[in-house]
Amino acid sequence: MNSVRLYYIKHQGESDLAQIDAIQVEQWLSALSSQKQASIQRLIHYQDRVNSLAGLRLLRLCAQDEGIKNFKLSDVQYPETGKPFWKNDKDYYDFNISHSGSFIVIAASATLKVGVDAEQIRLLKRLSFKRIMSADELADIEQTPALFFDLWSQKEAVVKAADTVGLARMSDVSLKQNMAVLDEEQWFLKSIKLDDQYAINMATSKAVDELIVKQIKIKNLK
Numbered sequence: 001m002n003s004v005r006l007y008y009i010k011h012q013g014e015s016d017l018a019q020i021d022a023i024q025v026e027q028w029l030s031a032l033s034s035q036k037q038a039s040i041q042r043l044i045h046y047q048d049r050v051n052s053l054a055g056l057r058l059l060r061l062c063a064q065d066e067g068i069k070n071f072k073l074s075d076v077q078y079p080e081t082g083k084p085f086w087k088n089d090k091d092y093y094d095f096n097i098s099h100s101g102s103f104i105v106i107a108a109s110a111t112l113k114v115g116v117d118a119e120q121i122r123l124l125k126r127l128s129f130k131r132i133m134s135a136d137e138l139a140d141i142e143q144t145p146a147l148f149f150d151l152w153s154q155k156e157a158v159v160k161a162a163d164t165v166g167l168a169r170m171s172d173v174s175l176k177q178n179m180a181v182l183d184e185e186q187w188f189l190k191s192i193k194l195d196d197q198y199a200i201n202m203a204t205s206k207a208v209d210e211l212i213v214k215q216i217k218i219k220n221l222k
Contacts, residue, residue, distance in 0.1 A: 113205035115161025157203040
C-alpha cells in the first residue's frame with residue numbers, strides 16, 4: 001500500500017513559537033547532525049530556528065508512527081544538491097517540509113517520492129515569475145489572481161518531489177487536472193485543504209492509497 005503521512009502545525013506566530021524556550025531549542029538541536037545544527041544556528045531570527053526545528057520534530061513523529069525502527073534525526077542526510085533523506089540498510093524514508101505563514105507542513109512516505117508546498121494566499125499586486133506559467137495558466141490567473149498561488153504550489157511540489165531545484169525547472173512542469181509531467185515523468189497531485197488562506201499541494205511518484213493527515217499542536221511536540 002502506498003501511504004503518505006501529512007502532519008502539520010498551524011501556529012499563531014511569535015506568541016505560539018515562544019512556547020518553545022531556549023532549553024528546548026538546545027535539546028532539539030542536539031538530536032541533529034553537526035552539519036544541520038550549524039545550518040540552523042546560522043539562522044538570524046529565533047522564529048526561523050524554531051520553525052526549522054519544529055519541521056524536523058514532525059519528521060521524527062511521522063517516522064515513529066510509521067513504525068520505522070532505529071530512526072534518528074542525526075542520521076538524516078543533507079546532500080549538497082537535492083533534498084534531504086533518511087535511510088538505513090532496510091528502509092528508505094522520503095520526506096519534504098514546507099513553511100509558509102502560520103503553517104509548518106511535512107509529507108513523508110516509506111514507499112513513494114513526495115513533495116509538498118504551502119503558499120499563503122495574499123494580494124497579487126503584480127504577476128511575478130511569469131516565465132514559470134504557460135500562456136493558458138497566465139490567462140486563468142488574469143481572471144482569478146489567487147489561482148497563481150495554487151499553480152505555483154503544484155509546480156513547486158512536483159519539483160521538490162522530483163529532487164530538482166530552481167525556478168527554471170518549475171517552468172518545465174506541465175499541469176493537467178490532478179497530474180503533472182516533468183522530464184517525461186508523471187506525478188500525481190493532491191490539493192490539501194487545511195485553510196482557505198493557503199494553497200497547499202502534494203506531489204507523489206505514484207497514486208496514494210492512504211493519506212494520513214494529522215494536526216500537531218506546537219506545545220505537544222517532543
